[in-house]
Amino acid sequence: MKTHRKKPRKSRFKSWTVLFSVCLFIYCFGVFIGPWLMKYIYGMNKIVQVIEENGIDAGAYYYTEIEGSYTGQQYLTQTLQLLAPEHYGLTLPLISGIVICLLILYFGLRALPQ
Numbered sequence: 001m002k003t004h005r006k007k008p009r010k011s012r013f014k015s016w017t018v019l020f021s022v023c024l025f026i027y028c029f030g031v032f033i034g035p036w037l038m039k040y041i042y043g044m045n046k047i048v049q050v051i052e053e054n055g056i057d058a059g060a061y062y063y064t065e066i067e068g069s070y071t072g073q074q075y076l077t078q079t080l081q082l083l084a085p086e087h088y089g090l091t092l093p094l095i096s097g098i099v100i101c102l103l104i105l106y107f108g109l110r111a112l113p114q
Contacts, residue, residue, distance in 0.1 A: 038044045051058055 038048065050056075
């Protein structure tokens with residue numbers, strides 16, 4: 001005999017409150033706290049000034065220093081250039097791949113214990 005337990009309403013409310021609070025904290029840190037802290041970190045103003053003057057995308061710059069990233073970018077660029085136009089769009093392999101993935105998900109979820 002299977003018994004289904006419902007979550008108490010307080011638990012669900014608490015979960016949503018925690019999720020909302022964490023999202024709010026991350027937003028506040030990025031918009032308010034981070035820029036405020038920037039004034040108190042030695043050398044940070046100079047770094048930010050140079051980045052803004054030269055128009056550097058700091059997030060993209062990190063990946064240019066990693067050799068594996070450069071190799072991967074070259075590989076992807078060459079692959080996209082060499083693909084034949086018939087490989088784009090709603091083709092039979094794409095549709096059958098989507099159907100197979102959905103079937104795997106369906107049967108996997110059905111096999112999970114309740």
